[in-house]
Every structure is written in C-alpha cells, then in structure tokens.
Amino acid sequence: MPKLSVLSEIQRKSLLMWPCIEHDDTPWTPMVKPLSESKVALVTTAGLHVRGDKPFIQEHTKGGDTSFRVIPRNAGAADIIQSHTSLGFDHTGIYRDLNVTFPIDRLSELVDQGKIGSLSDNYYSFMGALRDVTGIIEDSGPEVARRLKDEGVDVVLLTPT
Amino acid sequence: MKPPRMLAVPFFFGNALGEADNPEYQHKILQATFDLLDRESGPVLEQLPDDMVPDILMQGSETENESEEKGLNAADELTSLRAYYEQWTESHGGRTAVGASTIPQRRFRVVVRFLEGYISREETDMKERPGDTTVPQFIRHCVNDLKAFYYEARMAQRPNGADRDIHDWFWSATAMGALAMSLAQRMRDDEDAEVQAVAFGIAR
Numbered sequence: 001m002p003k004l005s006v007l008s009e010i011q012r013k014s015l016l017m018w019p020c021i022e023h024d025d026t027p028w029t030p031m032v033k034p035l036s037e038s039k040v041a042l043v044t045t046a047g048l049h050v051r052g053d054k055p056f057i058q059e060h061t062k063g064g065d066t067s068f069r070v071i072p073r074n075a076g077a078a079d080i081i082q083s084h085t086s087l088g089f090d091h092t093g094i095y096r097d098l099n100v101t102f103p104i105d106r107l108s109e110l111v112d113q114g115k116i117g118s119l120s121d122n123y124y125s126f127m128g129a130l131r132d133v134t135g136i137i138e139d140s141g142p143e144v145a146r147r148l149k150d151e152g153v154d155v156v157l158l159t160p161t
Numbered sequence: 162m163k164p165p166r167m168l169a170v171p172f173f174f175g176n177a178l179g180e181a182d183n184p185e186y187q188h189k190i191l192q193a194t195f196d197l198l199d200r201e202s203g204p205v206l207e208q209l210p211d212d213m214v215p216d217i218l219m220q221g222s223e224t225e226n227e228s229e230e231k232g233l234n235a236a237d238e239l240t241s242l243r244a245y246y247e248q249w250t251e252s253h254g255g256r257t258a259v260g261a262s263t264i265p266q267r268r269f270r271v272v273v274r275f276l277e278g279y280i281s282r283e284e285t286d287m288k289e290r291p292g293d294t295t296v297p298q299f300i301r302h303c304v305n306d307l308k309a310f311y312y313e314a315r316m317a318q319r320p321n322g323a324d325r326d327i328h329d330w331f332w333s334a335t336a337m338g339a340l341a342m343s344l345a346q347r348m349r350d351d352e353d354a355e356v357q358a359v360a361f362g363i364a365r
Contacts, residue, residue, distance in 0.1 A: 001173075001174055007217070008217050022162070023162060028165050031199070046177075051260045076254070077254070078253075078254055082258065083302070085301065086362060087218070087365055090173060090176070090216075090328075091258070091308075092316075092328075093180070093324070094175055094176075095309060095313060097181035099181075100175075100177070100178050100179070100187070106188060110191065155195075155198065157194065158164075161177075
C-alpha cells in the first residue's frame with residue numbers, strides 16, 4: 001500500500017482508524033529447502049474468484065465476507081474476475097493485467113526458469129477490506145491452511161488488494 | 162500485525178506488483194519478496210526501495226458531468242461502445258472484468274432500464290438476480306459490470322490513454338457516469354442501512 005502521506009485525507013483517516021489485529025508473536029517457519037525445490041501457492045485478499053463462482057459480499061454491515069474461494073492453478077486470466085469492487089482503489093490496473101494483483105503468469109514463468117520448484121494445484125482467495133476477521137482466524141483461515149498443508153505447499157505468496 | 166515476512170511496497174491499492182503489463186518490473190517485485198525467505202529470523206518487514214508515487218484515485222464528485230447537456234443517454238452510449246468492448250476482449254484472449262452480474266453484455270441495455278427504474282423508485286428487478294443475492298448487492302454487481310465494460314471499451318478506443326484520463330472521461334463525459342452518481346444518491350437517500358452501504362461502493 002502507499003504511504004499514508006500520499007493518500008487523500010479521507011483514506012488516511014479511514015486507515016488510521018481501521019480495526020487491525022495486534023499479535024504478540026509471529027508464526028515463524030524457517031525454510032528447509034531452497035525455493036527452487038519448493039512448492040509455492042498463491043493466496044490473495046483481492047476478492048478474486050472463478051467466473052461463475054459466488055461473488056464476495058462487499059458491504060461492511062456485518063464486518064465483511066470471511067469466506068474463501070478456490071482458484072485452480074490452471075484457471076487462466078479470462079476465467080478469473082474480481083468482486084472486491086471498492087471505490088477505494090483503482091481497478092484499471094487489474095482490468096489491464098491480472099498479474100498486477102494475482103501474478104499467475106509470473107509464477108509459471110519462475111517455474112519455467114527453475115527459480116521455483118513447483119506450484120500448488122489450487123490457489124485461494126479472500127475478500128479484502130474486512131473490518132472483522134474473526135471468521136478467518138477461527139474458520140476459513142485454518143481450513144485454507146489445512147488444504148495447503150495437505151497439498152505439500154512449502155511457501156505461500158500472499159498478495160493484498 | 163507481525164506477519165512472518167512482508168515486503169512493503171509503495172504502490173496504490175490494487176497494484177501489489179507495481180505496474181500492469183510490465184512483466185519485468187513484476188518479476189523484480191517478486192524477486193525482492195522471495196529474497197525474504199532467506200532470512201534466519203523474523204518477523205521480517207522490509208520496504209521496497211522505490212520512489213514511485215501513486216496517483217490518487219479520482220472520484221465522481223470531483224468533476225461535473227456534461228452528458229445531459231449533450232443529450233446523451235446511457236443505453237445508446239453503451240451500444241455505441243460495444244464494438245470497442247468486443248475489440249478489447251478479442252485482443253486479450255477473451256479476458257474481461259465483466260461478469261459478476263452474470264448478465265451477458267449484449268443485454269446491458271436491459272440492465273440500464275433496471276437501474277433507471279430503481280432510481281425512479283419503481284418496483285423493479287431482474288430475473289437473473291440469484292435468490293441469495295439481495296437487490297442492492299445485485300445492483301452493485303450490475304454497476305461494476307457496466308463500469309468494467311466502459312473502461313475496457315475505452316482502453317480499446319484509446320490504447321495509450323492514461324488511467325486518470327479514463328476516470329476523467331467516465332465521470333465527466335459519459336451518461337453512465339451520471340447514472341452511477343444518480344444511483345448512488347438514490348441509495349444514500351434510502352432508509353435501509355444495507356442500501357446506504359451499497360451506495361458507498363457505487364459512486365462518491
């Protein structure tokens with residue numbers, strides 16, 4: 001995200017008052033093998049999903065939509081749309097190029113170049129701009145983590161909105 | 162928040178990898194991110210050394226819409242843009258950001274009539290609205306599809322146009338921009354809190 005100093009006053013105030021979670025510690029996991037031998041998954045909070053899948057609910061009246069969507073790795077850019085359509089950010093970039101938020105082509109290129117070992121069969125997507133993330137902490141987050149572990153994922157790249 | 166490894170980037174929301182259609186730069190961001198994996202302890206929080214300053218997103222209230230003075234109406238306007246929109250999708254392997262409403266773009270004139278009826282407080286709905294989607298939520302999907310249609314048409318029409326020029330065109334010159342502003346005002350004036358919340362995402 002940009003520095004607060006370059007935002008409009010309304011956005012700056014909104015972010016400064018955002019109900020962020022404060023953690024006491026960090027879930028640190030050291031790398032046990034090089035990236036070139038690791039399986040990488042992509043997870044985003046950009047509210048993306050496969051065309052025809054249920055759109056995320058965007059309004060904040062209930063704290064936000066804490067569900068997740070599965071995006072198969074073999075889904076192409078033409079198969080993926082965004083239902084996080086907030087006026088708080090410019091969608092023109094993602095209209096032009098999905099990779100600016102969800103770098104599916106870039107990751108495939110890194111595999112082709114031998115810099116990444118492999119990619120997971122499934123990627124995952126959450127909604128952004130959530131005011132209450134309890135549902136992710138208690139429910140959808142652990143479920144996605146379990147799926148990633150079951151698939152043998154070593155590294156997760158999280159891209160925000 | 163103390164995530165294990167985080168690269169702070171200076172880009173505006175929605176542009177985590179810096180710049181659309183710039184694979185080389187996107188790879189630079191990814192390399193800087195994956196470099197964090199080599200650290201021996203965390204949390205790791207690093208700032209991308211870059212001086213790119215993002216442009217602040219233009220909103221509809223920042224300009225005067227001239228479409229009514231020019232006698233434009235949204236239904237005819239979107240029909241006139243259809244060839245450009247289809248040119249965009251054809252040149253991008255079928256990719257389009259249109260789709261949340263599930264209504265085919267060839268039926269968008271019906272969507273315009275639906276929205277105009279809603280603004281006029283008529284009893285209005287569309288058979289395509291899923292049963293578990295409220296009318297306000299469905300309206301938001303429709304408006305987002307219409308915006309994406311316009312933006313993609315404009316990008317085909319003006320391939321070298323800057324993003325800010327597209328925003329300026331949409332909110333200043335198009336009947337659809339005026340319709341979105343009217344729709345948002347209609348929803349802000351509603352007594353239902355859900356409708357008011359949706360208004361915030363239509364235009365402001």
